[in-house]
Amino acid sequence: MKKSVACLARFGIAMGCLGIVAGGSGAAIRYEVESVTRFIEISYTVPSDAGEEVEVLCSWSPAGKGNWRPAKVHPLVSETALYLVREPEWREWTEQGKVLERRAAGLERTVVFNPYPEAQIEGKVEVDFRVEIQSPEGRVLSSEQAPVQADNSDVVCLEDWSKVFQQGVPSKSLNPDPGEWAYRTNLAASEQVTRGDDLLGKADIKVPLPQLSHPLNLKGWYAIHVCTSPLKGGIGLRLSGDERTDYVGSRYPFQEVFWNWRRMDHQHLVLRQQHIYTGWAPAHVDYVRLVPLGEDQVESLEAKFGGKVDKFIAGYYEPYSWAFYENVQHTLQHREPLTAFREARLSLVDIQIGRFGDKVVYESRLTDPLNYSTIGDPIGEVRVPTTDNVGRMQQFSNALDATLRYARELGLIPHANFGASNCYPGTPLQSDFSKQHPEWMRGACLRFEVPQVREYALSLYREALEIGAPGISIDFCRYPESIDNATT
Template sequence: MSFSFQFTKPKVYSLLKHFFTLLLLFLLCTLSLPVAYGDNDKSISVKKDFITRYIHITYDVPSNAPNEIYVYCLWSPKGKNEWKPAKVMPYISDTSLKFVRDEEWKEWIFNGFIKEFSAGGLKRTVVFNPYPEAQSNGKIDIDFRIEIRSADGNLLSIKEMQIQEDNSDVIYIEDWSNVLQKEYVTQQKTEGDARQWIFQTDLEFVSTTYGNALIGRKWRDDLPLPQLSYPLNLHGWYAIFVCTPKDYSIRLRLSGDERADVLYSPKPFQEVLWRWYPMDRQHLVLQQVHYYQGYVESRIDYIKLVPLSEEQAKELESQYYTPDKIVIAYFEPYSWAFFEDVQSNLQHREPMVAHKFARVNTVDIQVGRFGMKAVYESRITDQLLYNTIGDPIGGVIPHTSNVGKMQQYTNTLQTESLYAHELGLSVHANFGATNCYPGTPLQSDFSKQHPEWMEGSFLKYNVPEVQDYILSLFKETLEIGADGLSIDFCRYPGGIDKPETCNQFLRKLKTLRNEFALKRGKEVPLLVRFPAEGVSQWDKFDYLTWIKEELVDYLCPSNIQGRHIHFEVGKYIEAVRGTKCKLLPVIDGLSWGPEMPGPFLWRVQQLYNQGVDGIYIYQADARVCINNRPQDRRCVRLISSSEAVRKWWQNYEQQTPQFSKRIWLQPSEDGDLEYHPWERCRIWIEGIIPDEVQIHLDGKLVNTYKQPPYIVGSEDSSYDNLILSGEHNLLIIAKTSTETLSQSFTIFGTK
């Protein structure tokens, strides 16, 4: 088969014109003009962030750009036309960074590819990390290109400039053969019983920066590899960033620290800001990580130390302001020890030091739930001394002996009270009102011996012997040294049959508290967490009587799980007005609660604007000392100051026009977009302040909001089955008076 073509002059002209147009575009895409730094495209500006040392590159988007554009970022050694994808991300907040899905993150970091929405005629910013590819000995001297295309590939704009920056004062620790304990590090792959770390240098570059990583392979369940010290001789303040291979973590402290943090990069090549600190006479100490089943493989890629001036350090510290609010933090030694190897009393100081940094007033130490074994040094009821179980992790119920070992070798409440007092913190002994965990290793002898005093999983408070037993345990914790007492009726309301039963018990508890107050010469405060109006069994709790009879000092209305997080507090504010009782509404610190910092601080600001006395953070330990998320601990540190919270929001709103316009979903408790009935799909909108937000689920309008929080459905339990098992389409439309931002998502209901 053959083809023949006949060209007329118009056709030839048209083809030649098309050819030269393509040639011109090709030249624009491939040629780099050797211009001086100051003579670059005036539509691009460059700024270096003083703490991360990332390069912020701000560029103009053509006014005729479509709603969705593709931005490709490339760099080349100066004048060489050797273009490579740049390691970039859009300019987004720390909140949005937590919501980025892995697939999109990889597009940014590996391909230099970013999507922008509704950006026509605006300035947008990419954040470029030049390490390690685009800098040599800390010096950056490169050509940088930004290509803007439509979704169908049409080229809209090319912008190019030279970037010259100097990061040579930044220290990167990446050669782990330089630790002091060289006998404990090998570059050979070890087998068998060798108790050594491996400094491996032949890993894939997609997992580590230079193909290098320090690897602490599992040696034994019950014994770690030796600690390693990396020698430093630094002076002054430094910001310390940590990067680990994805899915691995490292335990890290400075040689002068009282505690260590388990640190990890949530995504590939994501640097995590651990802290800023004066580094005089400090070494780095690396330790193997411990998990509920024992010591596990640990890895680190590199550490980055960025020098800070005294003024820069003061600027970072100045964001916290003077405390003026009460913050009480729930801490569960059971959950902490579940993942740790706690066999020394001195280790109990570590979580107290973390709470001190977080600027809480009181650590509410949960020592058990009435009807289960005690998680403190009780001699009235049986202690939890051996194996136990935890909440499911990835669908698997974990078993561990870690909590039992802590009880065998240490005194939990006594020691933590001692260290808290040394640090200027007060301590409450917290009990869950009742959960016997029948048929599990957690059930106590008391509930086993008296099934007639139980209803389901709960001890019945209308039984006098049950009240006497509970009072005896409260008395024991005061004898050990707790400053105050707490009882949680919110998660465990099942033991109360009617309001007067609870009132009568609290009157007896007040008598006990008064006895100890007389001995001590100061009051013994009581904190009560109870279901807020609308939460399951809320009508069993007569908080008005508690306040009137001065039975309670801290009133803590609360949600449960992912429901009712934004409950109304007006009635409680009126109830405590003019009384000694302090109102501390509960905000849940677990992953089904509002994420930190943005959604969490939105709720804090809302409550402070209404005049509450402070905040009670349920499961604060998940943010302060268990999951070792230093950025969350810094967020908790903010909330003791209403001015700090107000300033945080003021700064965020000032940055809003510069942020990339995006709609984000807060992941489920499991870290994906598959939601359980008891949690909610929460929405974070950035880059615009919408006048109206519409939420469509499977083509049906389910919500219209005028202000945050934006939630699919409602927090009421009647919406538990809105997102049924299986796949769903979620469309979110955010509108202002001048624009509309919309995004679609595929979400799931659990099976």
């Protein structure tokens, strides 16, 4: 069964699990090789007489050479903590090997060292690692070093993007034309790529880049890690046997993202660009690392999501928000986001199809569907993003019927959901019903004490049930002003 760790965030599925495959120690330094990433976790003890704050300087050298250079590290913290890190702090960790520790006197701390690619030769790591702890004034409190070894020669690194099946599609241009892929080499350090080469897709917002596929000939389970440049965009990935593409992107320079763990027999890696609310977006990938997993590592990962389902979990899904970024022109595309709910082992999916008083996001014949442009919540510096994507979905597919049908096929219980009331007055979202009857509104919402409003809402309930929804849910929590008395 497929498990996704995409960030994307789009479908809200994330997980992680660690295991040890090798280790060693020297002086006050202890290290362990983490089995899913093959990063090296290096533990050290902060002197008991250290002050409130210390600087930890991490460096490595080829074994016995004394040629010290900053280590690409970050502290061992949760994924949530990493998400909250500011880029300047990330750069200190990975470019200077410097970690700031507070109130750590006498405690053991751990940094995560990524040896790829600088600190390994043909997959093998044989280095000396040094941890120097200083006061804020630069006084050395302790300095320890130890030999560190790891054999990552079985890890598969995809970094030569000229090897895709589509020979001749990626050009060799350093500055590709819009609508063109390029495999770029001999890049300057300012490009922020690991080995001086990358795959870059230059966007033409109206015309998609062709998909690319990288051949693989692997057997067994692998953890898949991806690195992209935040300056250039992310990448859409799926295996050739997958139904859904996940979009993956590094938030910081040289950051690896753990995308997935999968059985790789008979699979190739498919790459595509992302579509956003303005059209097709730039695409970029630095490298992909595939780490082989033993059965014990797979069991550990699967244990978090396998076994008997002992809870009834309901999820909330907005086709509107999904389509805001996607180019939905075919009915079958509605199956893709639902596969994420299935993988998350949900029982019921609440599918929002509209709010009373605004245009609906389903194939209604009783009120006006959202068939054209719409607006969204602020995105970055864009206060009022506008898109035609949702209207395009409405024009080319029956969103409710398709979502209900595919949810059932995937073993999910689908319900249709209406927001109790928000008319979004003065925006492209407002429906004709609320425009024609401003006297039936209170603020931005319809008033349910008005009989005609109640009948209008009930007619949409009936229509959703007739289309095939086995149940209806109503969201009052965000718009309580539509109810003003207990009777209503």
